[in-house]
Amino acid sequence: MRETLAEWRPAVDEALADLVPREIDAEYLETFFGEPTYEYDPDGIQRALSDPLWDLLDRGGKRWRAVLFLVLVEGFGADPMEYLPYACIPEILHNGTIIVDDVEDEAAKRRGEPALHHLYGQDVALNAGNAMYFLPLKILTENPADLPDDRRLAAYEMLMYELNRTHLGQGMDICWHNEREVRITPAEYLEMCACKTGCLGRIVARLAAIITDQPDDVEETVANYAELTAVAFQIGDDILDVENSLGRAGEFGKEFGNDVREGKKTLLVIHAIEESAPENALRLEEILEADANTDEEVLEALTIIENAGSIEYARNRALELAAQARTEATELEFDEETTRKLTEFTRFVIDRDV
């Protein structure tokens, strides 16, 4: 996976810079956004859009959504270079959601540096994040690979379907953070992940299928592969937060027990509440619902989760989902190399350490 990511990165970054240049001028604005009625202010748009966007992109990120898209396009027998600009669609969408999520969660840090709203102000950061929901969709209008109208229409409809569900998932997640009780089931938690995280994965997969004109059942199978992988990834994220925090007990820091502090109702929490003795379950809910917690209280919550066997439970669920994803990948009858990459990818999302 690592080589595939490294191999494609320069081309992806070039395509991103074609979409939103590092230096904004009037000519770019006229070409991309259309003739102004009066007169654009390129300086203002530089600071409102390009600066925050490239600040975030330059901090890293694996561009795996863009690369997975290109791997799938190649697997479908098309030339990935021909469809390169489309790889920006999920990548920019993803980075837009990051900026907005960080405002919603009042996050302090992102990729090791201050979250964007701390550097640019909440207004600029939010508007840049929201602009990134629409910017990449203009690629479909520009139509760089000369797609016929029916595929372009299918792509728009797919994007509206998935982006609606993304906000549904985020809505459920946020709403649960703010609730006192843990009242949700594992199925509802998985749905939230399928919507919030899964839909961006589905966009990667369905876009590759649509633009290369695959039949409906292939589009569905590859979407399932991506959704399952993304949900496994999300659970992997939740496990990492608990494991890293437990491994770091004693050297408490800013990142210690983030999810507990935010009151996140993760799969681990849902399981721990179900499986713990009533007094422990109650204590866990109490810590999660508190506005602020000491490091000792966070550690207490993490220990209840660990003692309930919830890390093991969550890991098994993630492994099951990854295995299901591999089954879907096998059904797609790609060439050996593509199948190997897709398989590797389902392992990477759980076994990573960051």
Place this chain on the structure above:
Amino acid sequence: MRETLAEWRPAVDEALADLVPREIDAEYLETFFGEPTYEYDPDGIQRALSDPLWDLLDRGGKRWRAVLFLVLVEGFGADPMEYLPYACIPEILHNGTIIVDDVEDEAAKRRGEPALHHLYGQDVALNAGNAMYFLPLKILTENPADLPDDRRLAAYEMLMYELNRTHLGQGMDICWHNEREVRITPAEYLEMCACKTGCLGRIVARLAAIITDQPDDVEETVANYAELTAVAFQIGDDILDVENSLGRAGEFGKEFGNDVREGKKTLLVIHAIEESAPENALRLEEILEADANTDEEVLEALTIIENAGSIEYARNRALELAAQARTEATELEFDEETTRKLTEFTRFVIDRDV
């Protein structure tokens, strides 16, 4: 105008409730958002989406974007009832931008009540506002009037074009708020309005033209009409803020000199800086850039604006734009009744007192 608005309101509100019901259940979620992979949480989505959306809609708002759309559809010789669901597109988009703008501007109030982020939390409000950017676009997928594919594709592309420019306009505006100097020209200010406020008007007009299959030049003319009217409306808004504040001097309150407090670079401010003696221009910039101002300082700024003749200047520009809008409306060769409504509308946006 008032009667037209009142006449259509019940039908528009019913269409809005069809799109997002006041009570969310699993059946609605499955029908509108698609089958869940696992299981939805209708309670969570009630609180994350429907509650804030209807709270805002029930506070009032004239639904003029929806009604203007229906007036135009009728003017184009089609039955507005057939296309009623599409009227929700600009209306929900507009209300979504209100929620997000209020977070960006840290607004305290909206339509006489606390801004939504104060009631529901910033996270829920923001996500609801962003969801409202995508929710109404699903109407094109549902295709209630059975439009042919080419019109639906044209509608998507139009929406992506205009929604991209909306964020460009908001970006310029926000960026200018945060700047010390007033460095922009009237042309750049008008462009910001054309993007930020005008594009939502253009969506109203172009959507009516596209779904009733008008030729390109008609779509362009009606879009120009709506853009000009919306820009005149925005300048009218800026004038009202200054006039109401000056009329209310002595009884300072929360609404006193809002735009000055936010540091907004309105057309009035740009003109006043240009036309005032250097020491007054400098003083005005100083007050606009300060983090906090006393009521006396705000009054001082308003007086500099008034003495520079900037209210008169802005009113004349707004009247010119409204007159241009009427010229566009006349070119459309609508029936007499529609032309009368469109003309009335260009006067309403400047002569209103709220």
